[in-house]
Amino acid sequence: MSIDADGGLACPVPLSNTSHVAMAHGGGGTRMRDLIDQVFMSRFRNDLGDGQNDSAILHFGGERLAFTTDSFVVDPPFFPGGNIGSLAVHGTINDLAMSGAKPLYLSAGFILEEGFEISKLERVVDSMKAAADEVGVKIVTGDTKVVERRNGEGIYINTAGIGVIQHDKTMEARAIRPGDHVIVNGDLGRHGMAIMTTREGFELETPIESDSAALWPAVQALLEADIDVHCFRDLTRGGLASALNELSESSGYGIHITESRIPVNSTVRGVCEILGFDPLHVANEGRMVAFVAPRDAERAVEILQGVNPDISAADIGVVGSTKEKRVTLESVIGVPRILDMLSGEQLPRIC
Amino acid sequence: MKYMDEYRNRDDVHRLADSIRKICTRPHSIMEICGGQTHSIVRFGIDQILPEEITLIHGPGCPVCVTPVEMIEKALRLGAMPDVILCTFGDMMRVPGTDQDLLGIKAQGGDVRFVYSPLDAVGIAADNPEKEVVFFGVGFETTAPANALAVKTAAQKKLSNFSMLSSHVLVPPAMEALLSSEHCAIDGFLGAGHVCTIMGCTEYEPIARKYKVPIVVTGFEPLDLLQGIHMCVRQLEEGRFEVENQYARSVTQQGNTEAQRLLREVFEVVPRKWRGLGPIDASGLQLTAAYRAFDAEHRFPLDDIVAHESEHCISGEILQGLKKPSDCPAFGKQCTPDQPLGAPMVSSEGACSAYYRYRRSATPATADRGE
Structure with missing residues (x-):
């Protein structure tokens, strides 16, 4: 290898860790995006778009339907604020809601490990039923497979969902406009830290409860109030930072947010500080960002606060006017910096 | 908080x-x-x-940045051994050796686990008597006492399957x-x-x-x-x-004398090679003779390790403060957190990682607001 006249490397650096799937390929960051682009989208791409939105929009008999699927492998399956069942229902409802679709029907596929306790399975299924009932969704078809025992704790759930779009707006990244306000429906990072602290057995004075929740009530309230929303995105793996970076990339506009306006629960912030995590990279399961026209921004925050007064909806930033695909964050001391997408998994630091 | x-x-x-x-x-x-x-x-x-x-x-x-690449290679070899569970802090998982990292070893089937405390590794050793559990202990004076305590605890529990690959610096x-x-x-x-x-x-x-x-x-x-x-x-x-x-709310003139006593009991001061800086006299810690049985370098055949650092990584000059990460021709191009050439790009305390994550270029970000 040699350095060429521009100081660049003359032959490609060997790629490490790309011959096998690594955990980072599922982490919601750049590695996962590369896997999707290079392995899946290069083969599956078709005339219905690039498959990169939360749901596919299907035109059928004069109706616009949203269709989506999601799989859930959370470890541990039970955590403060929910379990894998409620999560599997919320996740798919949220993917539909992000397209502005009213969720209607879900399927549920179970992969169970030999030895999994039936009473635990019943708890999971009860939670699924309750989560679906809460937003008037029916679980209408399903499948069950059992795999050989490893530690007897394994349960994986796939849900797919269909919803209907009952308005004429198109809500997607390309509809984002300069000057749009960036609004989150609540405090960030609770789901990821609830899972992490439960899995690792951290003893906290107040356990962190997952934010897992259906986002349809919040979306419905904004739509019914005729708020000029240009795009919704749920903040799952990779957190706010990954979602905003993806949206900046797809919309073509820079996004600028202010650190001091971003709501983060103090326990979440504390645990993140200790471990060297950034709450803006941590997963959520009941949080979304809405891009709203400036004149409606204040009203949108009020409406979101009305839907759930306990979780601090906030206007955290704006969309820039130039075609500059990056996300900046004004630090608490007033200096702007880049807010990057998570690269790989978040790993706890040494000290 | x-x-x-x-x-x-x-x-x-x-x-x-x-x-x-x-x-x-x-x-x-x-x-x-x-x-x-x-x-x-x-x-x-x-x-x-x-x-x-x-x-x-x-x-x-x-x-993480100053841990020599030979040590990373030793950890990689241990992590790939079928009867070994290699435990380390999360930060070490992505540090590049000659041509791969611990996450790569893990993806290929090695039992590599990250722990939040070195005592967790001692617990894993107690729970897995049929396996050799190696804790890859790196760090400055801050982390060394906890690592010393892990070794001392393993000794007290008479765990014969626990050892530490020690790369401590001062x-x-x-x-x-x-x-x-x-x-x-x-x-x-x-x-x-x-x-x-x-x-x-x-x-x-x-x-x-x-x-x-x-x-x-x-x-x-x-x-x-x-x-x-x-x-x-x-x-x-x-x-x-x-x-x-300045940091009087945490630091006293004498420091934590109990932790210092533990360090003196378990470790002795030795010359140590630093990644980027080279060998420095009396700059490292290794387990004392009394604890040598817990030293992974004594327990496993690791002497023949040969390691190479990327010739394009200027981490030596960065770690000496002679250059900024943005002065490196590979920064943000051939070297990113996904494909790092050197440790400072992946460690949560590395200067290159800080510049990449928050700044990307020599000039800080500016916000163009759409209002």
């Missing part, structure tokens, strides 16, 4: 920056030792609000190595607050006197760092070179 907000108060931060501007009459180069401080500086943008006379130089205080010899270099451009130091919480301040006094350099033991929050810089600039302007303690 309310106290954190007080140390990040925007008005206080800018008031302190103004008072630094008032006392500063000429250029000063100040090195922050610790990578945690570097990350705070870049994350909050502290260097951007300082007077232009002040240059912050990022120091070598990132334990801050004062590295400071002396930097100060002795003909390229040294350091006028003053911000001492590493966490290291001094363990070790106290006294061992820095001979360095301040010998090299006529002020050393201000400093914390990690914006107000800590600005106050540390203020104290350092004041000394430089007044021609003093003393050890001062």
Whole structure:
């Protein structure tokens, strides 16, 4: 290898860790995006778009339907604020809601490990039923497979969902406009830290409860109030930072947010500080960002606060006017910096 | 966690920056030792609000970054052994060896686990008597006591399947190595607050006197760092070179004597090679003869390891503060957190990772607002 006249490397650096799937390929960051682009989208791409939105929009008999699927492998399956069942229902409802679709029907596929306790399975299924009932969704078809025992704790759930779009707006990244306000429906990072602290057995004075929740009530309230929303995105793996970076990339506009306006629960912030995590990279399961026209921004925050007064909806930033695909964050001391997408998994630091 | 907000108060931060501007009459180069401080500086943008006379130089205080590539290779070999469970801190998982990292070993079937505390590794050893459990222990004086405690606990429990691959280093010899270099451009130091919480301040006094350099033991929050810089600039302007303690809410003159006693019991001081800096006399810790049975380098055949660092990585110059990450031709191009050429790009305390994550280029981000 040699350095060429521009100081660049003359032959490609060997790629490490790309011959096998690594955990980072599922982490919601750049590695996962590369896997999707290079392995899946290069083969599956078709005339219905690039498959990169939360749901596919299907035109059928004069109706616009949203269709989506999601799989859930959370470890541990039970955590403060929910379990894998409620999560599997919320996740798919949220993917539909992000397209502005009213969720209607879900399927549920179970992969169970030999030895999994039936009473635990019943708890999971009860939670699924309750989560679906809460937003008037029916679980209408399903499948069950059992795999050989490893530690007897394994349960994986796939849900797919269909919803209907009952308005004429198109809500997607390309509809984002300069000057749009960036609004989150609540405090960030609770789901990821609830899972992490439960899995690792951290003893906290107040356990962190997952934010897992259906986002349809919040979306419905904004739509019914005729708020000029240009795009919704749920903040799952990779957190706010990954979602905003993806949206900046797809919309073509820079996004600028202010650190001091971003709501983060103090326990979440504390645990993140200790471990060297950034709450803006941590997963959520009941949080979304809405891009709203400036004149409606204040009203949108009020409406979101009305839907759930306990979780601090906030206007955290704006969309820039130039075609500059990056996300900046004004630090608490007033200096702007880049807010990057998570690269790989978040790993706890040494000290 | 309310106290954190007080140390990040925007008005206080800018008031302190103004008072630094008032006392500063000429250029000063100040090195922050610790990578945690570097990350705070870049994350909050502290260097951007300082007077232009002040240059912050990022120091070598990132334990992941200075771990020699031979040690990484040893860990990779251990991690790939079928009967070994290799435990380490999450930070070490992505550090590149010659051509792969521990996450790669894990993806290929090696039992590599990250732990939050070295005692977790001792627990894993107790739960898996049929396996060899190796804890890859790296770090400065901050982490060494916890690692020492893990070894001592394993000894007390008579665990014959626990060992540690030890790559511990000490801050004062590295400071002396930097100060002795003909390229040294350091006028003053911000001492590493966490290291001094363990070790106290006294061992820095001979360095301040010998090299006529002020050393201000400093914390990690914006107000800590600005106050540390203020104290350092004041000394430089007044021609003093003393050890001062900004981080008194955590650091005492003597430090944590119990932790120091544990270090003396379990470790002995040895010469150590630093990635980027080369060999430094009396700069590392290894297990004493009494604990040698727990030394993975004695237990496993690792002597024949050959390792190569990327010839394009300038981490040596970065760790000595001679160059900034953005001066590296590979920065953000051939070298990114996904495809790192060197450890400073992946460690949560590495200067390259801080620049990549928060800055990307030599100039800080500017916000163009759509309003």
